[in-house]
Amino acid sequence: MVDVTAAARKKVKDIDLKHQPGFSQIAWFCIAVLYAPIAVLVLFSFNENRSVTIWTQFSLDWYVKAWNNEGIQHAALVSLEVALVAMLLSTIMATMAALVTTRTAPYRGMNVAVAVINQPLMVPEVVTAVATLIFFAIIKQLTGISGIGYLIAAHTAFCVPFAYMPIRARLEDMDLSLEQAAADLYAPPFKVFRRVTLPLLMPGILAGAMLAFIVSLDDVIITLFVAGPGETTLPLYILGQIRRGVTPEINAVSTVFVGISVVLVSFIFLSGKDKK
Amino acid sequence: MSDQTATAAIDIRKTSKIYGRDRDTGVVALDQVSLAIADNEFFTLLGPSGCGKTTLLRLIAGFEQPTEGEILLFGEHLEGLPPYKRPVNTVFQHYALFPHMTVAENISFGLEMLNTPASEIADTVKEVLGLVQMETLADRKTDQLSGGQQQRVALARALAPKPKVLLLDEPLSALDFKLRKEMQVELKRLQNETGITFIFVTHDQEEALAMSDRVAVMRDGLILQVGNPNEIYDRPAKRFVADFIGDINILKGKLLSQDGAQATVKLEAGYEGNAGLPMDVTNLGGEVSIAIRPEQLSFVAEAGAADLSGSIQHISYFGSGFDYEIMLPGGETIMLQLQNRGAGKRAYSVGDQAHIAISENSLQILAD
Numbered sequence: 001m002v003d004v005t006a007a008a009r010k011k012v013k014d015i016d017l018k019h020q021p022g023f024s025q026i027a028w029f030c031i032a033v034l035y036a037p038i039a040v041l042v043l044f045s046f047n048e049n050r051s052v053t054i055w056t057q058f059s060l061d062w063y064v065k066a067w068n069n070e071g072i073q074h075a076a077l078v079s080l081e082v083a084l085v086a087m088l089l090s091t092i093m094a095t096m097a098a099l100v101t102t103r104t105a106p107y108r109g110m111n112v113a114v115a116v117i118n119q120p121l122m123v124p125e126v127v128t129a130v131a132t133l134i135f136f137a138i139i140k141q142l143t144g145i146s147g148i149g150y151l152i153a154a155h156t157a158f159c160v161p162f163a164y165m166p167i168r169a170r171l172e173d174m175d176l177s178l179e180q181a182a183a184d185l186y187a188p189p190f191k192v193f194r195r196v197t198l199p200l201l202m203p204g205i206l207a208g209a210m211l212a213f214i215v216s217l218d219d220v221i222i223t224l225f226v227a228g229p230g231e232t233t234l235p236l237y238i239l240g241q242i243r244r245g246v247t248p249e250i251n252a253v254s255t256v257f258v259g260i261s262v263v264l265v266s267f268i269f270l271s272g273k274d275k276k
Numbered sequence: 277m278s279d280q281t282a283t284a285a286i287d288i289r290k291t292s293k294i295y296g297r298d299r300d301t302g303v304v305a306l307d308q309v310s311l312a313i314a315d316n317e318f319f320t321l322l323g324p325s326g327c328g329k330t331t332l333l334r335l336i337a338g339f340e341q342p343t344e345g346e347i348l349l350f351g352e353h354l355e356g357l358p359p360y361k362r363p364v365n366t367v368f369q370h371y372a373l374f375p376h377m378t379v380a381e382n383i384s385f386g387l388e389m390l391n392t393p394a395s396e397i398a399d400t401v402k403e404v405l406g407l408v409q410m411e412t413l414a415d416r417k418t419d420q421l422s423g424g425q426q427q428r429v430a431l432a433r434a435l436a437p438k439p440k441v442l443l444l445d446e447p448l449s450a451l452d453f454k455l456r457k458e459m460q461v462e463l464k465r466l467q468n469e470t471g472i473t474f475i476f477v478t479h480d481q482e483e484a485l486a487m488s489d490r491v492a493v494m495r496d497g498l499i500l501q502v503g504n505p506n507e508i509y510d511r512p513a514k515r516f517v518a519d520f521i522g523d524i525n526i527l528k529g530k531l532l533s534q535d536g537a538q539a540t541v542k543l544e545a546g547y548e549g550n551a552g553l554p555m556d557v558t559n560l561g562g563e564v565s566i567a568i569r570p571e572q573l574s575f576v577a578e579a580g581a582a583d584l585s586g587s588i589q590h591i592s593y594f595g596s597g598f599d600y601e602i603m604l605p606g607g608e609t610i611m612l613q614l615q616n617r618g619a620g621k622r623a624y625s626v627g628d629q630a631h632i633a634i635s636e637n638s639l640q641i642l643a644d
Contacts, residue, residue, distance in 0.1 A: 180339055181372040183359040185386035186437065192360075195385070199376045 038258060045251035052246050062248040072253060075237035082148070082233060083216040086155035087163075091209040093156070094163035095201070102171040103179070103197075121161050128158065129225040136226060146228060154226045155216045162215045163208035166268070170204025207268040214264055218257070283350070284312040285441055285473040286336060291345030293331050293497075305331040307497040308345070313441075313475060313490075315350075318467045320476045322484040323494035324520070329477045332494075333443050336475065338362050350440060360389070364441040365434035369449060371426045373418040379405075379429050380414040386437040404432040407466065424455045431463075435470060444476045448483060460486050481521045485509060493517045510569075513554035515642045518567045523599075525573075525610045526642065529566045531559060539641060541566055545604040547583045551639035565642040570599065570613035572638035575630055582631030586610065588624055602630055 017023060044052045048059035066072050101114050120128060136150045178200065182192040220235045227236060234253065241250055288311040296302020306328045313319045321329035334340045336347060338359035347354045354362060365386065374382050380401050387397045405411045408428040418426060427447060434442055444463075448456045464487050467474045478484055484491045485505040492502045493516075501513045512518035518526065529543040531553075539553040543566060551566055576582050589609060590601040597615040604610055612632060624630060 175370070175372065177368050177370065177372040178374060180359070181366070181368060181374070181433075182385070183339075184337055184364075184366045185433070186360045186389035187385070188358075188360050188389075191389060196374060 041251050042255045042258065045248055045255040047248050047251075050247060052248055052251060062252040066249045066252045066256075069249065071232075071237060072234070072249075075232050075234045078148070078231055079217055079234040082152050082155050083213050085152050086159050086216045087209050087213040089152075089156040090159035090212045091163045091167075091205060094160050094167055094208055094212075095205055097160070097164055098168040098171050098204075099197075102168060103176075117164055118161050120158050125158075125221045129222040132157075132222060133225040148228075148231055150228070151223065151226050151231050154222055155219065158219070158222060159212035159216050163212040166207040166211065167201065167204040170201055170207075174200055210264045210268045214261055217260070283315060284348070285315045285317065285350060286311075286313040286475065287348040287351075288312070288332070288336075289346045289348070291332075291335065291342045291347060293328070293335060293340060294343040304497050306335070306342075309497070309499055311492060311499060311502065313473060315473055316471050318464065318474045318476065318487055318489045320478060320484040320488040320491045321494060322478055322481060322491050322520075324479055326496075327494040328497040329479075329494050330445060331497075333366070333445055333475065333477050336362075336441070337364060337366050337443055363437075363439055364443055365437060365439040366443040366445060367430050367434045367447045369445045369447065371430040371447075373426055373429055373433070375418055377418070378414070379410065379416050379418060379421070382418060382429060383433045383436050386433065390437055400436050404436045407435065407469065408432045408462075423451055424459070427451065427459060431466065435466070435472070438470075439472060441473045441475060444474060446477055446479070448478070449480070456483070463487060485521070493520060495520075510638075511552045511554075511640055512567060513556075513643055515565055515567075515644050518640070518642055523570050523611060523613070525568050525570060527566050527568065527608055527610065528606075529564055531557070531562060531564045531641065534560060541639060541641065543584075544606045545584050545586075545608060545610075546606075547634060549583070549634065549639060550637060551641050552637075553641050554643050556643045557641055565644070567640045567642050568610075568634065568638055570611040571615075572635040573610070573612040574614070574633050574635070575612070575624070576633045577631070579631050581633060583634045584610070584632040586630060586632070588626055588628045588630055591624070591626060600624065600630070602632065 044055070045062055046058050046060065047055055048057035048061065049055075097113075097117050101110060101117075104110075132154050136154070140146055140150075174197075179192050179196055182196040183189075187195060218235050219233075220239060223233050223236055224239075227233065232240070234257070238250055238253060241247075288309055290308050290310055291306060292304065292308050293306040294302045294304050309328070309332065321332060323329050331340065335342050336349075336354070338354065338357060338361075342355065349362070349364065374385065377385070383401045383404060384397045387400060392400070401414070402411070405414055408431050410425065410428050410432065413421065413425065413429075418429065421429065427450075430447065448459050448463075451459060460483060463474070463476070476484075476487065485508070488505055490502060490504050491508050493500045493508060495516050501508060501517045503511070508517065509521055512521065512524075515526065518524045527543050527545065529541045532540040532542055532548070534540075534553055537553050537555075539551050540548065541551045541564065542548045557564060579585065584604060586602040586604040588600055589603050592599045592601075597613060600612040600614065602610050602612055610632075612630075
C-alpha cells in the first residue's frame with residue numbers, strides 16, 4: 001500500500017546487506033557448512049552398499065529394511081504417540097498462558113509468569129533431565145504408578161515454552177481493538193474468543209503446535225533419563241544402534257526424520273507469512 | 277431543565293477517570309465531567325490529544341469504567357455493564373474490521389450476536405450497505421478495500437444493529453484531505469437519515485464545526501465550553517477555546533460595565549465598545565482579555581471612521597485572500613483577514629498606515 005519512490009528504493013538498496021561485497025559468497029559457505037553433512041547422510045541412505053562412506057549404487061533397500069525393522073517400528077510409534085500427545089497438551093497450555101499474559105489487564109507478577117514460562121529454554125537440558133528423573137522417581141515410589149505417562153508429561157513440560165513463543169508473538173501482533181470491536185458488537189467474552197481471537201490466532205497456534213511436535217520428536221537427553229523400558233523413542237533407538245556401528249538403515253530413518261522436519265518447518269513458515 | 281436531562285441520550289454526571297492509585301499520584305484523564313447529549317444530536321468532543329475526549333468515549337462504550345460518577349443512556353445506568361450489554365456501537369479510529377471475514381460477515385456480526393433471524397440479518401446488511409453506498413462489495417475481504425471503503429464498512433457495521441448511540445473515535449483522521457471532506461458530508465447525511473445520536477471525537481476543529489449540532493471543547497480532562505458551532509466560534513468563553521478554534525486576535529482591555537451577557541470594554545489600543553461576556557468573568561473595572569476574529573476586521577479609508585489604526589507589518593497570501601499583520605499604537609499586533617473579492621479595494625503594502633473598522637458585536641471577553 002505504501003508507495004515507495006525510486007529514490008527511497010535506491011537508498012534502501014545501498015543499506016541492504018545483500019548488496020555488500022562478499023555477501024553471497026559468505027552466505028553460500030554458511031549454507032554449505034550447515035547442510036552438507038545432511039546432504040551426505042541423505043545421499044548414503046540410498047546406497048546399495050553397507051558402507052556409509054563409499055558410494056556404489058542407488059537402491060531403496062535400506063528404506064525397506066528400516067520399514068520392516070520391528071525395533072524401528074516400535075520406536076517410531078512411541079515417538080509419534082509421545083510427540084502427538086505432548087504437542088496437543090503443551091499447545092493448549094501455551095495458548096492459555098499466552099492469553100493470560102497478553103489479554104488481561106497487567107497484574108502483579110505478570111513479568112515473573114512470562115519468565116517462568118520461558119525459563120526451561122535457558123536451563124541446561126541435562127539439569128531438567130536429572131531433576132525430572134528424580135521428581136518422577138519420588139512420585140513413582142509414592143504412588144506405584146508407572147507407564148509412558150511420565151515420558152509424555154516430561155515432553156509436555158519442555159514443549160510449552162516452544163509452543164508459547166509463536167502464539168504469544170501472534171497475540172502481541174493482533175490489534176486489541178479487534179476484540180474490543182467484537183465486544184462492542186454484543187459478543188460476550190467467550191464468543192469474542194471463538195469468533196475473533198481464535199481464528200486470528202490460528203496461524204500462531206499451528207506454528208506453536210508444529211514446533212512442539214518437532215522438539216518432542218527429536219529430544220534425546222530428557223527422554224534418555226525419563227524413558228522406562230519399552231519406551232524407546234526413535235532418537236534413542238538411533239543412538240543405541242550407532243553404538244553398534246552405523247548402517248545406511250540409520251541414514252534412511254534419519255532422512256525420513258529430516259523430511260518430516262522440513263515439511264513442518266515449511267508449514268510454520270508459510271502459515272506465519274500469509275497474513276503479513 | 278430536569279425534563280430535558282431525563283430524556284437525554286447520554287447523561288454524564290460528575291464522571292472522573294483516574295489512572296493509577298489516586299488523584300494525587302495517578303493521571304486524571306477526566307475530572308468531574310458533566311454533560312447531557314440530546315437524542316438525535318450530532319455531538320462532537322473536540323480537543324487536543326490527551327484532553328480526555330477518547331477516554332470519555334471509551335467510558336460510554338464500556339471499555340473503561342469510571343473512577344467516580346455515573347453515565348446514563350436514555351435514563352438507564354450504564355455503570356458495571358460490559359461493552360456487549362450496552363446498546364451503543366463504536367466506529368474505531370483504525371476501523372478494526374475483522375480481517376478473516378468478508379464485508380457482509382463483518383456487518384452481520386453484531387446482528388448475529390443479538391440472535392437476529394437470518395432473513396432479517398440479510399435485509400439489514402443490504403440496507404446498511406446501501407446506506408454507505410457499498411452494495412457491490414459485500415463479498416470482498418476487508419483487506420481488499422481502500423481506506424475510504426474500509427471506513428464505510430466500519431460505519432455500516434456499527435450502524436447495522438441500530439444502536440441507540442453511535443460513537444465515532446476520530447474515524448476520519450486516517451483519510452486524505454479530499455476523502456475527509458467527502459466523509460464529513462456523508463456522516464452528516466447518515467446521522468440525518470438514521471436519526472441515531474452520533475458522538476464524534478476529533479482534534480480537528482474544522483471537522484467539528486462542519487458537522488456538529490453541538491460541540492464540547494475539552495482540555496486536561498475538563499469540558500471548557502459546550503455550544504453549537506456558532507457559539508463556540510463567535511462567543512468562545514475561554515482563552516483556550518478561542519485559541520484552539522480558528523485564528524483569533526486576543527487583545528488587552530478594561531471591563532467598563534456589564535449587563536447580563538453584555539459588557540462595555542475599552543481596548544488598550546483605544547477603541548471602546550460592546551463585547552460578549554462569559555458568566556465567570558466578574559472583575560468589573562479590571563483587566564480582561566478580549567478576542568476578535570481576523571475576518572471581523574476591515575479596512576476603512578478615513579481615519580474618522582476607524583476604530584483602530586496601525587501600521588502594516590506583514591502580509592501573507594493564502595489563495596482566496598490575504599492576512600495582514602498590523603501593529604497597534606500600544607505595541608500589540610492584530611491580524612486582519614480580507615477576502616479578495618469585491619471592487620474598489622486599495623492595495624496595501626508593508627509599512628503603510630491603515631485604518632481599521634471592527635464589525636458590530638464581534639468582540640468577546642475571554643475567561644482564562
